[in-house]
Amino acid sequence: MKKRRKEGLQKAFELYTKSCDIGNDALGCRNLGFLYINKHVSGINEKQAFWEGIGRVEKSCDITPDFTACSFLGDVYLRINEKNDAMKYYQRGCTTGATDNVVQSF
Numbered sequence: 001m002k003k004r005r006k007e008g009l010q011k012a013f014e015l016y017t018k019s020c021d022i023g024n025d026a027l028g029c030r031n032l033g034f035l036y037i038n039k040h041v042s043g044i045n046e047k048q049a050f051w052e053g054i055g056r057v058e059k060s061c062d063i064t065p066d067f068t069a070c071s072f073l074g075d076v077y078l079r080i081n082e083k084n085d086a087m088k089y090y091q092r093g094c095t096t097g098a099t100d101n102v103v104q105s106f
Helices: 002-021 026-037 046-063 067-079 083-094
Strands: none
Touching: 002 026, 002 046, 026 046, 026 067, 046 067, 046 083, 067 083
16 A cells, blocks of 8 residues: 555656646646655655745745645745745735635734
8 A cells, every 4th residue: 555655646746747847837836845845755855855845836826826825835934934925925825815814913
């Protein structure tokens, strides 16, 4: 079972990479970023994987600002006390029509 899961994650990684890098697809970039962040990519140290993932999620938010990607970035930047970046991504997430009062926490 573990082998099948690993193979499935590897295939997902390959497809999301193509989708993000070649197709410039927001959902592919977001999902690829989450694979990096959730430590499903081998051959890269944890800190590198985290920041590579953040870069992919940022690309997703830049392509099509969806609430999931942009609000996730807002949360990350708020945790590391980068309030200007946090506000920027929260606002992008809210412009998609999903209004969860995320910006009111400031």
